[in-house]
Amino acid sequence: MQKSIRTVNRGFAWEMKHNRTLYLMCIPALLLLLAFAYLPMGGMYMAFTNYNVVDGIFGSPYVGTENFTYFLKGNPYFWNAVRNTLIINIWGLIIGTIVPITIAIAMNEVRNGLFKKVSQSAMFFPYFLSWVVIGAILYGFLTANFRVDRKTGELIITGANGVANRVLMALGSDPVRWYAEPKYWKAIVIFLDVWKWAGYNSIIYMAAMAGFDGSLYEAATIDGASRFQQIRYLTIPMLKPNVVVLTLMSIGRIFYGDMGMIWGLVGQNATLLDAVSVIDTYVYTSMRTMGFGFSTAIGLCQSVMGLILIILANSAAKKINDGEGLF
Amino acid sequence: MSTAAHTGKQHSAHIHRSASDRWAKIIAYLIVGLFGLMCLYPLLLTVTVSLTPEDVIAKDGYRLIPSRWTLDTYTYIFAHSGARILKSYLVTIIVTVVGTLGSMLVTCMISYAISLRELKYRNVIAFICNFTSIFSAGLIPWYVVCVNWYGLRNNILALMLPSLFSVWYMFLMRTYFKAISPSLYDAAKIDGAGHMTIFFRIALPLSITALLTVGLMYALNYWNDWWHALMFIDNRDLYPLQYYLYSIMSNVNAVSSGRVPSGAAANIRLPAETVKMAVTIITIGPIIFLYPFIQRYFVKGIMMGAVKE
Numbered sequence: 001m002q003k004s005i006r007t008v009n010r011g012f013a014w015e016m017k018h019n020r021t022l023y024l025m026c027i028p029a030l031l032l033l034l035a036f037a038y039l040p041m042g043g044m045y046m047a048f049t050n051y052n053v054v055d056g057i058f059g060s061p062y063v064g065t066e067n068f069t070y071f072l073k074g075n076p077y078f079w080n081a082v083r084n085t086l087i088i089n090i091w092g093l094i095i096g097t098i099v100p101i102t103i104a105i106a107m108n109e110v111r112n113g114l115f116k117k118v119s120q121s122a123m124f125f126p127y128f129l130s131w132v133v134i135g136a137i138l139y140g141f142l143t144a145n146f147r148v149d150r151k152t153g154e155l156i157i158t159g160a161n162g163v164a165n166r167v168l169m170a171l172g173s174d175p176v177r178w179y180a181e182p183k184y185w186k187a188i189v190i191f192l193d194v195w196k197w198a199g200y201n202s203i204i205y206m207a208a209m210a211g212f213d214g215s216l217y218e219a220a221t222i223d224g225a226s227r228f229q230q231i232r233y234l235t236i237p238m239l240k241p242n243v244v245v246l247t248l249m250s251i252g253r254i255f256y257g258d259m260g261m262i263w264g265l266v267g268q269n270a271t272l273l274d275a276v277s278v279i280d281t282y283v284y285t286s287m288r289t290m291g292f293g294f295s296t297a298i299g300l301c302q303s304v305m306g307l308i309l310i311i312l313a314n315s316a317a318k319k320i321n322d323g324e325g326l327f
Numbered sequence: 328m329s330t331a332a333h334t335g336k337q338h339s340a341h342i343h344r345s346a347s348d349r350w351a352k353i354i355a356y357l358i359v360g361l362f363g364l365m366c367l368y369p370l371l372l373t374v375t376v377s378l379t380p381e382d383v384i385a386k387d388g389y390r391l392i393p394s395r396w397t398l399d400t401y402t403y404i405f406a407h408s409g410a411r412i413l414k415s416y417l418v419t420i421i422v423t424v425v426g427t428l429g430s431m432l433v434t435c436m437i438s439y440a441i442s443l444r445e446l447k448y449r450n451v452i453a454f455i456c457n458f459t460s461i462f463s464a465g466l467i468p469w470y471v472v473c474v475n476w477y478g479l480r481n482n483i484l485a486l487m488l489p490s491l492f493s494v495w496y497m498f499l500m501r502t503y504f505k506a507i508s509p510s511l512y513d514a515a516k517i518d519g520a521g522h523m524t525i526f527f528r529i530a531l532p533l534s535i536t537a538l539l540t541v542g543l544m545y546a547l548n549y550w551n552d553w554w555h556a557l558m559f560i561d562n563r564d565l566y567p568l569q570y571y572l573y574s575i576m577s578n579v580n581a582v583s584s585g586r587v588p589s590g591a592a593a594n595i596r597l598p599a600e601t602v603k604m605a606v607t608i609i610t611i612g613p614i615i616f617l618y619p620f621i622q623r624y625f626v627k628g629i630m631m632g633a634v635k636e
Binding site: 025028033038039041042043046051102105107108110123125126129130132137140143159160161165166195198200207231252263264267268280296299310 | 553
């Protein structure tokens with residue numbers, strides 16, 4: 001019985017001929033993937049060579065795993081980048097989950113239509129800005145133009161000071177040369193990452209909340225539950241599956257830094273780069289200083305780690321969400 | 328007696344609850360309002376600084392409401408580097424328009440094809456696409472292939488081709504196409520229509536909102552892209568707007584770090600504070616103007632993507 005329902009298996013050639021137009025429609029996209037995703041994978045062979053432009057990818061001298069041992073064995077810049085990547089991503093994940101959920105829940109309580117609309121538009125706007133633009137706007141907050149007189153120790157303002165320094169001075173503190181002080185920048189980067197994505201992510205949580213069963217809340221109200229209790233015992237537990245999926249996805253990408261973010265905010269500022277250099281920016285900078293083979297080897301390790309983590313995260317998601325994975 | 332006590336207790340519980348609910352509401356309004364301001368304030372500040380005279384900035388620092396207003400910065404920019412900015416604007420516009428149209432054509436075709444159940448290998452194709460999002464060659468092999476094999480260095484195509492096809496938007500588009508009832512296609516097939524006809528005459532016209540949503544998302548990516556220019560473009564004539572802003576800001580950053588020797592720092596002529604903010608506003612101007620009209624499409628797209636197929 002079962003067999004007769006199944007479609008007849010007609011083979012590859014028949015399928016190609018029969019659905020020729022549809023397969024042709026896939027060709028441009030697949031060619032682009034081939035050119036920019038799959039062919040470069042062959043180029044990963046560079047990780048095992050001492051690459052030079054003249055001999056090309058496959059002609060350069062083979063050096064075995066030399067590149068790998070070189071960065072894994074006590075290259076402080078590499079391990080600093082790994083550490084920074086993990087710190088920025090883990091804090092970004094924690095704060096970047098709490099803030100959008102808080103906003104989504106608060107937004108759900110707001111009844112005034114105009115207030116809701118205006119504030120949501122404002123919150124969503126940073127998503128539309130590139131990191132370069134955010135870097136420029138940040139400059140208006142952090143720019144510092146002052147010097148301390150050597151003899152008297154007096155503070156002399158030499159030019160425009162950004163909002164941060166004006167606030168510090170109004171509070172009676174000394175201004176800070178933000179762009180020469182690396183210690184603040186991990187926090188600044190994490191803050192801005194959360195800031196940029198909070199509106200976007202809160203939309204995801206609001207979409208989930210819109211699907212919640214309203215009768216549960218009505219029942220809770222009749223039973224005398226306050227709004228706080230409804231949030232604590234209904235909304236947050238019901239958001240858990242979304243949080244789990246998004247968290248697992250982030251864990252799958254925990255070794256990937258956002259090079260656009262770091263480069264847009266800090267760029268060529270060598271003083272700050274040590275504090276916020278992530279694996280991706282280290283690959284980019286070491287491309288010039290350490291050679292292409294070396295930085296390809298780092299990228300290869302990153303990709304393999306990423307693949308392993310995402311497969312693990314996917315199987316974890318399947319276990320938690322009754323067989324539904326991340327992709 | 329007991330009933331009275333009971334109602335009294337209930338009454339006080341009710342009062343208690345409504346007081347706590349009022350607090351919930353006040354806190355909610357505060358959170359939303361404060362975060363909204365945190366997002367709006369930097370933008371407003373950037374706008375007003377670009378409209379403030381340079382000497383006022385130097386004296387008072389960055390202020391939301393300056394003591395004097397001026398349009399001088401903008402006239403100065405267009406008098407001194409107007410040609411440069413217009414050229415960058417042109418590059419950005421070409422890349423955004425051509426790139427988005429190309430992206431939409433490529434993306435819609437494949438997502439239409441694999442949205443159909445009759446396509447036997449649709450899951451194989453979906454996997455080929457998906458695999459690139461979980462495993463990548465990494466920056467360097469990608470860069471070497473692009474430069475050495477495809478000759479994308481200092482080529483305007485470098486700003487379009489590598490980002491022409493996004494797997495994520497393809498899956499978003501497929502979700503929309505899947506929502507179209509197959510009976511519509513069947514009716515057309517009976518009338519003798521081929522897949523190209525069905526695609527252009529039925530599937531696309533029925534997905535106007537989806538096309539706008541995904542198209543705007545692509546367009547925003549092209550408009551905001553400076554990273555590909557960082558990778559491939561040295562020729563100033565091919566700088567997109569965002570990269571022009573980047574090149575201004577990175578000089579500024581390098582000097583403020585204090586690492587550049589003072590002799591060299593004196594030689595780098597920094598643009599005035601107001602100029603930086605004005606270039607920023609020029610860069611995001613079209614986004615600001617279009618934002619009220621395009622925002623809802625993005626919200627729709629994000630919600631659609633958030634709900635798993």
